[in-house]
Amino acid sequence: MAEPRGTELELTAAAAEWHAYPQPLWRTHPKYWPDIWRRSIQARIVTGTLLMSTVVLLLVGWVMMSQVTDGVLESRRLSAQAEAFAQLASLTRNINAADSTAVNQQLSQLVLGSNRPGLYDVVLSPIGNSGSNATRRTGLVESDSVPQVLQSSVNSNDSKLWDTYTVIKYTDGRTAPGLVIGSQLRVDSTRDKYAVYFLFPLTAQQETLDVVQRALVTAGLLLVVLLGAVAWLVTRQVVTPVRMARRIAERLAAGKLEERMQVRGTDDLARLAVSFNKMASNLQRQIRRLEDLSRLQRRFVSDVSHELRTPLTTVRMAADLLHENRDEFDPMARRSVELLQNELNRFEELLADLLEISRFDAGAAALDLEDVDLRDIVSRVLENHETLLERKGCEVQLDMPEPCRAQVDARRIERILRNLIGNAIEHSEGLPILISTAYDDDAAAVAVRDHGVGFRAEEAEMVFSRFWRADPARARTTGGTGLGLSIALEDARLHGGRLDAWGSPGEGAYFRLTIPRRPDVALAGSPLPARPADAVRVITEKSLVDVGAPYQKLTGGEEQ
CATH class of the missing domain: 3.30.450.20 (PAS domain)
Incomplete structure (x- = not known):
């Protein structure tokens, strides 16, 4: 695409x-x-x-x-x-x-x-x-x-x-x-x-x-x-x-x-052209240097991620053996084995996310499209989070009255919704979560609304940044890697869609995923509003972040 x-x-x-x-x-x-x-x-x-x-x-x-x-x-x-x-x-x-x-x-x-x-x-x-x-x-x-x-x-x-x-x-x-x-x-x-x-x-x-x-x-x-x-x-x-x-x-x-201006003569315009060409040359060198650094960084991340999988496999085998026989250990050793198992799970998730990020950076990510109902994906994600929902005491309200079908990569859409719903459960503070779906002739959308701590307007611009957290000191239940929303954003872009975020302290957060129903359709709006209907505070321009469509300006069907 x-x-x-x-x-x-x-x-x-x-x-x-x-x-x-x-x-x-x-x-x-x-x-x-x-x-x-x-x-x-x-x-x-x-x-x-x-x-x-x-x-x-x-x-x-x-x-x-x-x-x-x-x-x-x-x-x-x-x-x-x-x-x-x-x-x-x-x-x-x-x-x-x-x-x-x-x-x-x-x-x-x-x-x-x-x-x-x-x-x-x-x-x-x-x-x-x-x-x-x-x-x-x-x-x-x-x-x-x-x-x-x-x-x-x-x-x-x-x-x-x-x-x-x-x-x-x-x-x-x-x-x-x-x-x-x-x-x-x-x-x-x-x-x-x-x-x-x-x-x-x-x-x-x-x-x-x-x-x-x-x-x-x-x-x-x-x-x-x-x-x-x-x-x-x-x-x-x-x-x-x-x-x-x-x-x-x-x-x-x-x-x-490589483009440069032609220099003719020695007048003021010629000197302007010389200065412009010098500026372009300096920019070219800086951009090339940054590209090389970025390429080396991506290669380093990819190589490290691949190289760590081999020793991780060995450590995983040993940890699994210890975890299976944890009942034979004393309480202190048993607790250590459980912590080791949990951290290894987090480490594997981090490696998997790093590998996925490296694929996006290298442009090697591809879509495996199929016609699916987004409601089925939402149901599978909720089933996977049943234990976390019970632990948090969170009620999930569904607003999915009609089938919402689209040609998408079900694995990537499920990963997006898993991140959005998982974050909503973790930060909901036990308050209800609303999941909505809607569609029109060209687009399908899924919105996840929680009423938890939310985030400030200045933090809304960084919510999709890699390894960024609104509160690094806050205790984490799910043990996320900090790459979930970044990967979700890349998955949305790969579909030609967009991912919007809105938040307000004390009122919770609202994430909206909008994707085209067919791969040959260019988005011109979204069937769901850009902010939740129950938001009562004044919404500033920075409170709504649209980062899902950097290559086109989407108009129409938007609720400002």
Whole structure:
């Protein structure tokens, strides 16, 4: 079962590495763009540079366009005022020089004479009841091109020129932006007053401003693209070594200790790569050394365990002979023989556990699967503990309403339950023990609950450690080796399952074994809760220890 798990890990790592390096933005679905934004420093820097440069260019373009527009229009306004002033003076002289009886007849000719086709048009309208009420104009210009506000200003003041910007309308439907300059015209001979308006089209100026605006927009877009490309190139030079370091670190974490970064140049990034490679080399040496030490330790334990079996067999034969004839000895010798027999039993259990641990360490443990009912295994274990139950005066309550079948190695599952139930009996302080079984479509579970001394939250993390005991000074009835829960944990892992522990001082302990019902099923939860239902105290995160599934995160069906 280890091989499929390893394959799954490799596929998961490959998928994670693929997601760590997103495709180009234009080849990525828009729904993944937020993920690219969160993962990629380069994307955030380039995007930020583009946004800031766009804002700056918009402000600069607006300021420049405003200054250019003001300059062009102000220049045209000054020249138009000079032209209008000159034409107004000429028109005044001509009207005053004309015969007073023929002023009205000559006004149209004088207005037409002051016109400069293509440069400006003239509109002349009487003020009040002066002379004829007809409005005279040149060209195709409409008289309503003059804004009412300008007309009011001209009619109210005869001492100055007034001007404003407007839209000049023509009788043929054309319109054009323009400048209107107006003033009063007084006829000395008749005392009549007329309003004269000079309408200067600003078509050429508008075309000039359009050209300037297009040039600014084009230059701004090119500058934004250029800044984006520069930001992309600069960040790429920085981000690429960082990504390489991350990729190498992930491979080192996956066990590929020979991976190193490429060193190019002598800059800061190159020195970072050199330091990273030195760190990787030191880690490799330390890990190799620890692996060698661990290998030597496992080999030593295995060799010692095997070598001790031969002298132990001889000692066992002699001890059995003495134990069979213990009634012939005096009381002191008889007691010594019984102690010798008990300690030899414990020694044999310790050797058997050490040999089993060495098999797990060497990866030589294998499963012999068969379809069994977990309730039958629980019953066999309870039968083996009948004597201890009677001695402790412990009541066992069973919550096993339905058959709980699974394909498991019955010998290993029985060993797990033997350890869990034996520990519960030993530490129950004579209080009842509850054993529960449950199953769902994918998993089967067995939980053992006692109400004894329990253990503290900080001790829950060490409960599966080898040779660890919550209270080394406490008298032991069963004579355990300190390896039972460690072996139980390895057996659970070998099945692809998990072993959870919960405890609280004064409230007892709770152990839950969860295993897949079939070898091709990956656990996604447990049919039994992660802590007992009768636990009343506040449960901290350290009070619940999940050590049975180190290669996958199990979610769903969990009671937190």
